[in-house]
Structures are given as C-alpha cells and as structure tokens.
Amino acid sequence: MSTPPPPYWPAPPPQQPYREPALNGFALASLLVGLLCLPPLGIVFGIVALVQIARKGERGRALAITGLAVSVAMTAALVLVTDRVADRLSDRLDTLQRLERVEGELTDIDEMREGDCFNVPGGDLLDEDPLIYRIACTEVHEGEVTSSTRFPAGRFPGAPELKKAATDACWKAQDAYAMDTWALPSYADMYYFAPSRDARGGDRRLLCVIGTAEEEHRGSLRKDAGMLKPEQVAFLRVMNQADLALGSGPETEIDEALPEYRDWAREVDLALAGEARMLAGAQEHPELAGPARAQLKEVEAARAGWQRAAKATKPAEFQGAWDEASGALSVDTEKALRGAYGLSTTVPDWLAEQSGGDSGGSSSAAA
Incomplete structure (x- = not known):
C-alpha cells in the first residue's frame, strides 16, 4: 500500500518592497511660487495639489496647505501694496498735471x-x-x-x-x-x-x-504808512490791537480755566484803555468829534464789564460780565467812526456773523 503524497501548499508570492508615496509637485510649487514670485498662481497650485493628493494618495498635503495659506496672505499683501502704489501714482500724476498749469x-x-x-x-x-x-x-x-x-x-x-x-x-x-x-x-x-x-x-x-485762492485776485493788499494819513495809521493800530486782544481768549471752557480768562479780561481792558485814549484825543477834531464820542462811551462801558470779569470768582460771574462787555460795543458805531476817518465801512463777514447783522454785538476779531 502506497503512502499518500503530502498536501500541496502553494508558495507565497514574493513580497514587494515598500515604496513611499510620491511627493506632489504642485504642493512644493505652491509654497515656492507663493513666497517668491506669483502668489495668485500659488493659490492655484495649492488647490490642484490638494485635489491630486486626495485622488492619488500622494504626499505633501501639509505642504500644499501651507503653500495655499502663504499664497493667500501674500496675494492680500500684494493687493494692498498695489492699491497704495496706484493711489500714490495717481496723486503724483495729478500733481504733475497741476504743475503744468501753475503760473510763476x-x-x-x-x-x-x-x-x-x-x-x-x-x-x-x-x-x-x-x-x-x-x-x-x-x-x-x-x-x-x-x-x-x-x-x-x-x-x-x-x-x-x-x-x-x-x-x-x-x-x-x-x-x-x-x-x-x-x-x-x-x-x-x-x-x-x-x-x-x-x-x-x-x-x-x-x-x-x-x-485769495477762492476768487481770481490781482494786486497787492498791502497798505503801509505812506499810503495812509498819520491819524488813520494811529487809529488803525489802536483798533487792530483791541481786536487782537478781544479775539485771543482761551480755548478751554471757563469752568476749567477761570484764572486764564481773568488774565485775558485784564489784557482786553488794557487794549481798550489805549483805544479810549486815542478816542479822547480824536474829539479835538471837529469831523471826528461826534463818532469818537459815541465810540468812547461804548468803550468805557465795555471796560467796566471787562474789569468786573477780571475780578470774577465764579465762571457764571465771569460769563455775565463778559456778555455785558461784549454787548456794549456796537458795529454801527465803529462803522460811523471808520467812515469819519475816511476808511472802509464794509463790515467784514466774520464780524457781521458774530453781531447777527450790521449792528450790535462785539467787534472782536475772529481768531
């Protein structure tokens, strides 16, 4: 009796050596292009890389995501810089165009x-x-x-x-x-x-x-002493000094700076004292006597208000004296006086606005 043959076991197939998935080229390209030259193209490469990696199982997903993020950030920066450069270039071109039309x-x-x-x-x-x-x-x-x-x-x-x-x-x-x-x-x-x-x-x-840019203007606006009479020069210097003092008050609220307001009141009173002396002397001239007397009366009333303001201990007290002093000066009275001196009687816009018209209110300068 013969012995049966041993069972047959097929030989296992030869083992294939392990091969690491290939690195996706678009992933690397996305990072390099995003950093070095064309960030928008890097965004495209990053998206292509992610699609190919998911389909083929290739390596480089983290690299593709990094390249995509860098490309997006660089693209945003590029857009911002380009926008600023374009604005500057536009401004420069506008300036150059204006320069061509500037006379002088x-x-x-x-x-x-x-x-x-x-x-x-x-x-x-x-x-x-x-x-x-x-x-x-x-x-x-x-x-x-x-x-x-x-x-x-x-x-x-x-x-x-x-x-x-x-x-x-x-x-x-x-x-x-x-x-x-x-x-x-x-x-x-x-x-x-x-x-x-x-x-x-x-x-x-x-x-x-x-x-004078708002309207076409020719000619100088200068007036020196040689263009005016001595009495006109003396009058204008005193009046301008008073206007400067009236317009140079503190910019803060009275509640916060009462001592500064009191100092200002003393400065205004001093300037108006100079105007009063000038007006007293002007009454010696018949053509000036009437307007000068009227202006002097108002100036003395205003000085009394400013002197009370200089001694005020409370903001409300100062405000009341200030309002009284300001209301004592009439634009119409100064207008008549300037006319008597042979000067302009056109009330400036800023003064007309402050007084609410051509009469009443303070004659302080707009500072």
Missing part, C-alpha cells in the same frame, strides 16, 4: 519774504508742505506773504503751542500788513505755513499769508 517761478519757501505773491498747485493753501511759485502781485495770485520769520532756537513747541503761536503771530502780521482790515476782500483769509518737528535742516520758518 518755483521758489523755495525759505526764500519767500514779506510782500511776495505766489501760487500753489490746485490753489491748496492748506497743504502743509506746498510747492511755492512766486509771481508778481500784479498778476493773478493765490497768496501774499505778510511775514516770514523763524521760531527761536531751543525746544520745539508741541502741536497746540505751535498752532497758537503761529495763529497769534500771523493775525498780528496781517493787521500790520493790510492795516485797514475792513478793506480786505471777503474771500481773503489768513493762512500760515509752519515748520514741522522733522523739517529739513532744522528749519523753523513761519510764513504768514493772506490767501
């Missing part, structure tokens, strides 16, 4: 002096660092320099201090330059170009200007 000779602001007239691109007298084109005052111009000075050396003033110093100095310069401020055209206003803390070379020049 390009002049450094440091070279401008009292009496010079000029134009600026677009008539923008509020530009902090304008291009100045000097031109003869007989030609159409947008600005006229009333003063060119420098801030003293030492600590550079802060913004509020700089604004107050520049405003005070330029109102004084305008009054001294134009003298009969009622004769200024309604479209004329005070502007200034003040230095900045980082101005080139430490330049501290303050340029005070009468701006």
Whole structure:
C-alpha cells in the first residue's frame, strides 16, 4: 500500500518592497511660487495639489496647505501694496498735471519774504508742505506773504503751542500788513505755513499769508504808512490791537480755566484803555468829534464789564460780565467812526456773523 503524497501548499508570492508615496509637485510649487514670485498662481497650485493628493494618495498635503495659506496672505499683501502704489501714482500724476498749469517761478519757501505773491498747485493753501511759485502781485495770485520769520532756537513747541503761536503771530502780521482790515476782500483769509518737528535742516520758518485762492485776485493788499494819513495809521493800530486782544481768549471752557480768562479780561481792558485814549484825543477834531464820542462811551462801558470779569470768582460771574462787555460795543458805531476817518465801512463777514447783522454785538476779531 502506497503512502499518500503530502498536501500541496502553494508558495507565497514574493513580497514587494515598500515604496513611499510620491511627493506632489504642485504642493512644493505652491509654497515656492507663493513666497517668491506669483502668489495668485500659488493659490492655484495649492488647490490642484490638494485635489491630486486626495485622488492619488500622494504626499505633501501639509505642504500644499501651507503653500495655499502663504499664497493667500501674500496675494492680500500684494493687493494692498498695489492699491497704495496706484493711489500714490495717481496723486503724483495729478500733481504733475497741476504743475503744468501753475503760473510763476518755483521758489523755495525759505526764500519767500514779506510782500511776495505766489501760487500753489490746485490753489491748496492748506497743504502743509506746498510747492511755492512766486509771481508778481500784479498778476493773478493765490497768496501774499505778510511775514516770514523763524521760531527761536531751543525746544520745539508741541502741536497746540505751535498752532497758537503761529495763529497769534500771523493775525498780528496781517493787521500790520493790510492795516485797514475792513478793506480786505471777503474771500481773503489768513493762512500760515509752519515748520514741522522733522523739517529739513532744522528749519523753523513761519510764513504768514493772506490767501485769495477762492476768487481770481490781482494786486497787492498791502497798505503801509505812506499810503495812509498819520491819524488813520494811529487809529488803525489802536483798533487792530483791541481786536487782537478781544479775539485771543482761551480755548478751554471757563469752568476749567477761570484764572486764564481773568488774565485775558485784564489784557482786553488794557487794549481798550489805549483805544479810549486815542478816542479822547480824536474829539479835538471837529469831523471826528461826534463818532469818537459815541465810540468812547461804548468803550468805557465795555471796560467796566471787562474789569468786573477780571475780578470774577465764579465762571457764571465771569460769563455775565463778559456778555455785558461784549454787548456794549456796537458795529454801527465803529462803522460811523471808520467812515469819519475816511476808511472802509464794509463790515467784514466774520464780524457781521458774530453781531447777527450790521449792528450790535462785539467787534472782536475772529481768531
């Protein structure tokens, strides 16, 4: 009897060596392109990589996600930068177009002096660092320099201090330059170009200007002593000084700065005292006697109010005295007096607005 053959077991198939999935090329390309050159293309590569990795089981999913995120971020940054560059380029092109139409000779602001007239691109007298084109005052111009000075050396003033110093100095310069401020055209206003803390070379020049950009203007607005009679000059100096004092009050509320308001009241009273002396002397001239007497009566009443304000111990007390003093001065009375002196009787817009018309109210300057 024969022995049965052993059972047959087929040999196992040969084992295949392990092969790591291939790295998806688009995943790497997404990161490199997003970082180095074309972020929008990196977004496309990142999306393609994720689709292929899911379908083929390739490696690089984390790399593709990173590349996609980087490409999105770089694209956003690129859009932002491009937008800013486009805005600047547009502004530069607009400026260049305006420059082609500016009349005058390009002049450094440091070279401008009292009496010079000029134009600026677009008539923008509020530009902090304008291009100045000097031109003869007989030609159409947008600005006229009333003063060119420098801030003293030492600590550079802060913004509020700089604004107050520049405003005070330029109102004084305008009054001294134009003298009969009622004769200024309604479209004329005070502007200034003040230095900045980082101005080139430490330049501290303050340029005070009468701006006439709102309407086409020719001719100088300057009136020096040689253009006026001595009595007109004396009158205008005193009246302008009083207006400056009236317009230079504190900017804070009375409740917060009563001592400053009292000091201001004393300054106004002192300025009005000078006006009173001038008016007392003017009564010796027959043609001035009547208007000067009427103005003097109002000035003395106003002084009494300001003197009470200077002694006020409570904000409400100061306010009451201030209102009384302001109401004592009539625009009509000053208008008649100016007419007697042979000066302009056109009430400035700012004064008409403060008084609610051509009569009544304070004659303080708008500062």
